[in-house]
Amino acid sequence: MANYSREIPVVREQTALLFIDVQNYTADRNGGEFKGSGGPSEAERAYYFDRMENLALPNMQRLQAACRAGGVEVLYTLIENLTADGRDRSLDYKISGIDVPKGSWDAKVAEAIAPGPDEIVLPKTSSSVFISTNIDYVLRNLGVKQLILCGVVSDQCVESAVRDACDLGYLVTLVPDACATFTEERQQASVKAIAGYCRQRTTDELLAELRAEA
Numbered sequence: 001m002a003n004y005s006r007e008i009p010v011v012r013e014q015t016a017l018l019f020i021d022v023q024n025y026t027a028d029r030n031g032g033e034f035k036g037s038g039g040p041s042e043a044e045r046a047y048y049f050d051r052m053e054n055l056a057l058p059n060m061q062r063l064q065a066a067c068r069a070g071g072v073e074v075l076y077t078l079i080e081n082l083t084a085d086g087r088d089r090s091l092d093y094k095i096s097g098i099d100v101p102k103g104s105w106d107a108k109v110a111e112a113i114a115p116g117p118d119e120i121v122l123p124k125t126s127s128s129v130f131i132s133t134n135i136d137y138v139l140r141n142l143g144v145k146q147l148i149l150c151g152v153v154s155d156q157c158v159e160s161a162v163r164d165a166c167d168l169g170y171l172v173t174l175v176p177d178a179c180a181t182f183t184e185e186r187q188q189a190s191v192k193a194i195a196g197y198c199r200q201r202t203t204d205e206l207l208a209e210l211r212a213e214a
Contacts, residue, residue, distance in 0.1 A: 006199045008171055009209050016073040016144045020151030020158050023078040025106035032106045044182035051180045057112050059178040059203040064113050066210050073142055076115055080107035080123035090126040128160035136168055146171045150178035155190035162198050172198035
């Protein structure tokens with residue numbers, strides 16, 4: 001009988017690093033997520049940007065550099081309409097008021113982890129990248145069986161990606177200290193809730209694992 005486990009170290013040749021929604025809309029203080037009256041409170045914004053700027057983004061940069069150096073595919077998904085007026089958005093995004101016009105500044109990956117010239121960027125219009133893009137097809141063409149996931153926000157689009165990736169047969173490693181949401185309570189609740197779907201490693205632990213696998 002097969003011995004199944006989530007606790008399998010990454011194998012670089014069959015692994016991809018996926019950044020989720022780390023873009024101007026969600027990762028810049030002037031992003032569209034933070035305009036208007038319906039967004040996060042001042043306290044939530046203060047917590048979020050403190051975590052982003054002092055923990056999550058620096059760790060994302062370290063992961064990006066290590067994966068690039070180790071030959072691990074690096075991919076990005078971001079919220080971006082396929083049309084100028086957003087008519088292609090999911091019903092949930094329309095109800096929620098999430099509207100990132102095609103080609104806009106909000107739709108650019110954050111400069112701190114800007115994509116390389118041959119790295120894949122997939123625009124999405126739903127919470128899960130596996131619902132509104134062809135990422136599963138792309139990953140299988142790349143020979144990817146294991147995913148390293150990080151990004152924003154932890155308890156929404158990141159969680160959605162983790163669950164769907166697992167259901168599609170990928171082994172997922174979540175890096176919680178390279179993720180962010182709007183309160184510490186939400187962050188910890190997300191880490192706990194998703195534990196049954198994926199293994200979780202700190203950035204330091206994963207970097208050590210990548211070095212050991214070299």
